Amino acid sequence: MKIIALAGGVGGAKLAHGLAQIILPENLTIIVNTGDDFEHLGLSISPDLDTVCYTLAGLENPLTGWGRLDESWQVFDNVAMLGGPDWFRLGDRDLGTHLERTRRLRNGDSLSQITNDFCKAWGVGHSILPMTDDSLHTIVNTEGQGELSFQEYFVHQGCEPTVTGFRFEGAENALPAPGVIEAIANADAVVFCPSNPWVSIDPILAVAGIKSACKSKPIIAVSPIIGGKALKGPAAKMYLELGIQPSVLAIAEHYQEILSGLVFDQIDAETEPAIKALGLKTFVTDTIMQDAKGRYRLAKDVLDFVNIIF
Amino acid sequence: MKIIALAGGVGGAKLAHGLAQIILPENLTIIVNTGDDFEHLGLSISPDLDTVCYTLAGLENPLTGWGRLDESWQVFDNVAMLGGPDWFRLGDRDLGTHLERTRRLRNGDSLSQITNDFCKAWGVGHSILPMTDDSLHTIVNTEGQGELSFQEYFVHQGCEPTVTGFRFEGAENALPAPGVIEAIANADAVVFCPSNPWVSIDPILAVAGIKSACKSKPIIAVSPIIGGKALKGPAAKMYLELGIQPSVLAIAEHYQEILSGLVFDQIDAETEPAIKALGLKTFVTDTIMQDAKGRYRLAKDVLDFVNIIF
Numbered sequence: 146m147k148i149i150a151l152a153g154g155v156g157g158a159k160l161a162h163g164l165a166q167i168i169l170p171e172n173l174t175i176i177v178n179t180g181d182d183f184e185h186l187g188l189s190i191s192p193d194l195d196t197v198c199y200t201l202a203g204l205e206n207p208l209t210g211w212g213r214l215d216e217s218w219q220v221f222d223n224v225a226m227l228g229g230p231d232w233f234r235l236g237d238r239d240l241g242t243h244l245e246r247t248r249r250l251r252n253g254d255s256l257s258q259i260t261n262d263f264c265k266a267w268g269v270g271h272s273i274l275p276m277t278d279d280s281l282h283t284i285v286n287t288e289g290q291g292e293l294s295f296q297e298y299f300v301h302q303g304c305e306p307t308v309t310g311f312r313f314e315g316a317e318n319a320l321p322a323p324g325v326i327e328a329i330a331n332a333d334a335v336v337f338c339p340s341n342p343w344v345s346i347d348p349i350l351a352v353a354g355i356k357s358a359c360k361s362k363p364i365i366a367v368s369p370i371i372g373g374k375a376l377k378g379p380a381a382k383m384y385l386e387l388g389i390q391p392s393v394l395a396i397a398e399h400y401q402e403i404l405s406g407l408v409f410d411q412i413d414a415e416t417e418p419a420i421k422a423l424g425l426k427t428f429v430t431d432t433i434m435q436d437a438k439g440r441y442r443l444a445k446d447v448l449d450f451v452n453i454i455f
Numbered sequence: 456m457k458i459i460a461l462a463g464g465v466g467g468a469k470l471a472h473g474l475a476q477i478i479l480p481e482n483l484t485i486i487v488n489t490g491d492d493f494e495h496l497g498l499s500i501s502p503d504l505d506t507v508c509y510t511l512a513g514l515e516n517p518l519t520g521w522g523r524l525d526e527s528w529q530v531f532d533n534v535a536m537l538g539g540p541d542w543f544r545l546g547d548r549d550l551g552t553h554l555e556r557t558r559r560l561r562n563g564d565s566l567s568q569i570t571n572d573f574c575k576a577w578g579v580g581h582s583i584l585p586m587t588d589d590s591l592h593t594i595v596n597t598e599g600q601g602e603l604s605f606q607e608y609f610v611h612q613g614c615e616p617t618v619t620g621f622r623f624e625g626a627e628n629a630l631p632a633p634g635v636i637e638a639i640a641n642a643d644a645v646v647f648c649p650s651n652p653w654v655s656i657d658p659i660l661a662v663a664g665i666k667s668a669c670k671s672k673p674i675i676a677v678s679p680i681i682g683g684k685a686l687k688g689p690a691a692k693m694y695l696e697l698g699i700q701p702s703v704l705a706i707a708e709h710y711q712e713i714l715s716g717l718v719f720d721q722i723d724a725e726t727e728p729a730i731k732a733l734g735l736k737t738f739v740t741d742t743i744m745q746d747a748k749g750r751y752r753l754a755k756d757v758l759d760f761v762n763i764i765f
Contacts, residue, residue, distance in 0.1 A: 186558045187497050217529050223551025227576050229558060237547045241533025248496045248539060266537050 146172065146451070149332040149362075153178045153345025154193045155210040155377055156369055157338035158200035159434045163444030164336070165201055166437075170270040174328040175201075176355075178340070179256065179275045180283035180313060180348030183296045185233050186224075188243040189250050193345065194260060194275055195242060202267035206236075210377060213238040232301050257322040272328070276349040279319040283344050286310040295344065304379040308386045311343055313351040321352050329358040334451045337366035339432065341380040342399045360403050363455050365447060368396045368409040371432060394419050401425075406454055408432065408447055426454045456482065456761070459642040459672075463488045463655020464503045465520040465687055466679055467648035468510035469744045473754030474646070475511055476747075480580040484638040485511075486665075488650070489566065489585045490593035490623060490658030493606045495543050496534075498553040499560050503655065504570060504585055505552060512577035516546075520687060523548040542611050567632040582638070586659040589629040593658050596620040605654065614689040618696045621653055626661040639668040644761045647676035649742065651690040652709045670713050673765050675757060678706045678719040681742060704729050711735075716764055718742065718757055736764045 148168055152161050152175055161175045178193045192211060199205040199213060206212045216236035225231040235243060242263065249259045255278040264273055285298040287306035298306060329335065337346050346366075350356040370391050375381045381391035389395050393409040393416045400407075406426035409416070410433070420427050428450040434440045458478055462471050462485055471485045488503045502521060509515040509523060516522045526546035535541040545553060552573065559569045565588040574583055595608040597616035608616060639645065647656050660666040680701050685691045694701035703719040703726045710717075716736035719726070720743070730737050738760040744750045 186554050187561060217527060217547070219527050219547035220530060220551045220554065223548050224555045227551065227555045227573055229551075229555035237527070237529035238533050240550070241530045241537065241539075244496050244530065245534045245537045245539035251497060263537055 146334070146448070147332045148173050148448070148451070149329050149335045149359075150175045150338055151178075151335065151340070151346055151349050151359075152176070152193070152197055152338040153340030154181075154196045156434075157193070157340035157345060158197045158205070159440050160336070160338040160367060160444060160447070161197055162200050162437070163434065163440030163442070164447070165271045166441045167444055167448060168271075170272070174272040174274060174324070174332070176274050176276055176325055176328070176349060178345045178348050179277060180281055180344065180351075181295050181299070182280075182282070183294065185235075185296075186230075187247070188235075188240075189247045190235075190243055191246070191256065191260075191275070194256075194273070195239070197273055198260065198264055198267060198269060201269045201271060201273065202264075204267065212236045233296065255322070257324070272324070274325055274328070275322050276325065276355065277319040277352045278322045280315045281319040281348060281352060282314040283348050284312040284314050285344070286312065299379070304382060308379075308383050310387070311347065313348050316348075316351040316353070319352050321354050325352075326354055326358050329355070329362065332362055334455065335359045335362045335364045336447055336451075337364065337400065337404075339367040339369040339376075341369060341375070341378055341383070342396060343380065343383050346400075356403065363405040363451070364400070364403055365406045365408060365451055366396065366400050366404055367432060367443070367447060368393045368407060368413070370396050371410040372412040376433065392416065397423050397425055406450060408443075408450060426450070456644070456758070457642045458483050458758070458761070459639050459645045459669075460485045460648055461488075461645065461650075461656055461659050461669075462486070462503070462507055462648040463650030464491075464506045466744075467503070467650035467655060468507045468515070469750050470646070470648040470677060470754060470757070471507055472510050472747070473744065473750030473752070474757070475581045476751045477754055477758060478581075480582070484582040484584060484634075484642070486584050486586055486635055486638070486659060488655045488658050489587060490591055490654065490661075491605045491609070492590075492592070493604065495545075495606075496540075497557070498545075498550075499557045500545075500553055501556070501566065501570075501585070504566075504583070505549070507583055508570065508574055508577060508579060511579045511581060511583065512574075514577060522546045543606065565632070567634070582634070584635055584638070585632050586635065586665065587629040587662045588632045590625045591629040591658060591662060592624040593654050594622040594624050595654070596622065609689070614692060618689075618693050620697070621657065623658050623661040626658075626663075629662050631662050631664050635662075636664055636668050639665070639672065642672055644673045644675060644765065645669045646757055646761075647674065647710065649677040649679040649686075651679060651685070651688055651693070652706060653690065653693050656710075666713065673715040673761070674710070674713055675716045675718060675761055676706065676710050676714055677742060677753070677757060678703045678717060678723070680706050681720040682722040686743065702726065707733050707735055716760060718753075718760060736760075
């Protein structure tokens with residue numbers, strides 16, 4: 146069975162890692178959000194791509210949810226000492242990734258080529274593709290401050306501003322990265338990892354052709370909302386500010402147009418009838434991935450669900 | 456007595472440090488070669504400026520002659536692991552300097568402003584000025600390979616190519632950095648530190664107005680050639696390849712047009728009559744600076760010499 150996983154950062158990376166423990170490299174393609182990509186100190190940073198790659202390579206920092214394991218901070222300690230901006234600190238090992246990626250992008254290599262080469266160097270066998278090699282920037286519309294770039298909202302302002310909407314700048318011209326549409330066309334099912342629907346999965350679906358390619362396949366989402374909350378990140382806060390009660394039902398309705406089935410946590414079991422009433426298949430399980438075993442277990446549940454319903 | 460020191464990298468930085476141990480901040484200005492400045496991995500690197508600043512701050516790496524003390528190498532170990540170019544490796548602490556300088560240059564700040572701010576952060580009280588805020592690139596003309604950028608010649612090719620000449624690209628448009636001409640005009644004497652005449656001092660003198668400003672002052676050079684050799688770097692090799700025997704006499708003749716006096720090593724004492732015959736004052740001493748005491752001692756000799764002859 147060939148599977149496509151759409152993923153953002155930490156939650157998505159964890160499930161992608163679980164899937165990669167079960168599915169052979171040739172049968173799994175992970176398509177990653179690049180709407181958060183930005184330039185900082187002249188470096189091209191791809192937070193979600195790096196989180197997914199580092200996680201599959203076993204190099205991720207389990208404490209922060211971003212950056213590298215056993216990281217050191219010499220560079221940014223010295224930037225700060227010189228009075229430079231340190232609201233977005235990059236670890237020394239992690240910085241090597243950004244430096245080399247930036248050099249290659251300037252040389253004309255594409256983000257997907259570079260990601261492929263980096264994955265080889267890190268010993269990652271599964272395909273990790275950026276959603277696009279073009280620029281597509283997630284813009285957060287806020288009360289009071291108007292439009293903010295994603296990292297300004299997310300890191301600099303710590304998700305404080307009240308969200309009124311989102312816009313994907315450049316979506317009209319962004320083409321799927323090479324291999325994305327082919328991989329989806331060859332897949333048996335598409336899995337939306339438990340990533341933020343607004344700013345992780347929606348940007349991927351905003352790239353021309355990706356949503357329609359996915360639509361022709363069974364799509365399973367894993368809810369990032371558990372008991373009305375997000376384990377990490379501002380998803381629940383965003384739903385609230387947009388006037389929607391954050392819940393498994395809200396996730397189901399978010400994707401309703403294209404979704405076949407929803408995996409959600411046992412804590413939300415009572416919502417099952419409402420989800421079924423939307424015409425969706427359901428799978429209730431423990432969706433919290435505490436460790437590598439938890440990732441494997443949830444990935445296995447997702448694949449069992451795909452097998453059962455199709 | 457107000458002194459101007461013209462300096463390149465290691466040798467120049469050592470004497471500048473010695474002078475700074477004796478002369479009050481308001482009476483010493485160090486003008487540094489930026490002809491070696493280059494961009495690497497998108498970062499603006501100023502090797503001589505950093506060597507002089509780090510040396511005066513006590514942050515320099517005494518083993519390598521460049522970069523920082525107690526350096527770590529996480530970033531470039533990771534760049535190399537990803538297949539990136541590692542012929543010019545930058546240490547983690549050092550990299551913080553380049554990142555923040557590059558960010559500020561892109562923001563429109565000048566190299567001299569940035570250097571001034573960095574010196575404050577590092578606790579350097581003496582004025583260190585880049586020769587220019589404009590771009591002036593030292594180009595090395597070589598046999599077989601034609602023109603090479605300085606770092607290509609110096610680091611990448613390890614000074615292997617045979618030199619046929621030099622060119623200072625941009626010299627026709629480069630203006631002295633703010634304060635350079637004023638500092639020279641207010642000085643009692645100019646000291647050419649024991650730096651490479653071809654690629655450290657000559658680029659400084661190539662900036663419009665600097666040579667003529669210096670000419671109106673007594674100029675003392677400290678020979679970087681000791682017993683026919685350079686302690687560090689390709690100065691002796693360059694003289695040989697240009698058909699000139701590397702010697703104290705060659706240094707005297709190099710600067711003859713503008714020089715008042717030459718300080719050189721006791722090992723070359725027998726050359727003294729030939730130097731005097733050129734109409735120059737002479738001061739023979741131990742010019743090797745083994746440690747901080749050696750820097751102080753040579754600086755004191757240079758200042759005594761200035762006092763004696765003027």
